[in-house]
Amino acid sequence: MGLTGFFLITFLIVHCLINSMIFFNDGGETFNHWAHFMGSNLIIRTMEIGLFAFLLLHIFQGLMLWSQNRSARPVRYAVNRPEKNSKWYSRSMGLLGTLILLFLILHLYHFWVPSRMGGIGSIHELEPASLSTYSGQEVHNLYNEMLMVFRENLWVVIVYVLGVFSLFWHLLHGFQSAFQTFGLNHKRYTPLIKGLGVAYSTIICIAFASMPVAMYMNWVS
């Protein structure tokens, strides 16, 4: 859980940095360039396979944990006041993870499927308009795809913001939890790690949530 969690945390940093390039407001040129790099570089594509493997492993481990831990208490308490001793999001990692998963399915369908398998399926047809040029290279206009998905689609924007919200709570627990799992608990460093976790979760999630909102509100074009 901790190992796969760490990996996913690192992935999110890269993912968030590249996506934030839409805020350069240059019609997506910089963003498309880097998205093309991520989609065509062999090392990155290999890591992508690892990412999916780790994500599936993380989900599998999560489900195993959930079912084992459920059977550790076959008879529940009639009266329980967990709010007196722990945070609700720490107790709801399985639920939050499932919400993230639901969001991810929609998310991959929106972007990953058309950008990686564009020609193959009938989901997204390559039109001349969806190709943009950058330094003489033909790159897939993922930026335009983003605009198409988010502009005038209020419900999509809402689902994305809710998905990112679940991610926020999941990370708020998960970040510090991964360190504890690896045995790192120290008088001096643990408060630091916890603070870093709050900062990380907040920054990543505000950045991600602002993307669909900005496109819907026409703040970037």
Next chain:
Amino acid sequence: MEHYHMNLTLKIWRQKNSNAKGNFETYKVSNISSEMSFLELFDVLNEQLIAEGKEPIAFDHDCREGICGACSMYINGEAHGPWSKNTTCQLHMRAFKDGDTIVVEPWRSQAFPVLKDLVVDRSAFDRIIQAGGYISVNTGNAVDANAIPIDKKDADDAFMAAACIGCGACVATCPNGSAMLFVGAKISQLALLPQGEPERETRALNMIAQMDKEGFGNCTNVYACEAECPKGISVANIARMNREYLSAGLNADTK
């Protein structure tokens, strides 16, 4: 604080034996002193039940001074009731007010089956200790206090871990029914001291294997255990146990 008396409604889990299906029974008690301990409340109630010709409520208790860990009760949704860093025997009735309803349940855990009413079988903890929570050499008489120099910080951490009284509140409270705070404390108190060093790795591996075998859940770092532990055992002990387990696992000979 002023001394007062109260009338209370008690909803208490009754269960004939480990195979029986239990249920809550409601009892009324009156004129309970705010200076009584929670176990004294049970003494009063049991005398009342005996006078009425009914079966008294079975509950675990021994020292009644907060050091043995026997008095397991889940009171109003919290292990050992509303006070923190406290056992049931040290919970006093001034924690409640006149007219309150108090719900009392046994620890709920697959690994702690209910024997009768509020009494659970905590021998799973004993078997974990038997799997490695000791040092095998005969130490003879107690040696001179400073014969073996030990770093002050290690001595303090080992002492704090050794404060665990094996009450099981950590398991009872944990949403996953995990025993990692208990096992973490028991592994730590020996791992930090030179006496525990020779068997350090086999101890970690064997105790954790036994813990899993008993059917406790897995820790997801919710930290509810630390908040409800009567001795304030820190989750830093769980992290130490994770370190011990990782390094022991990496060093272990292939069998």
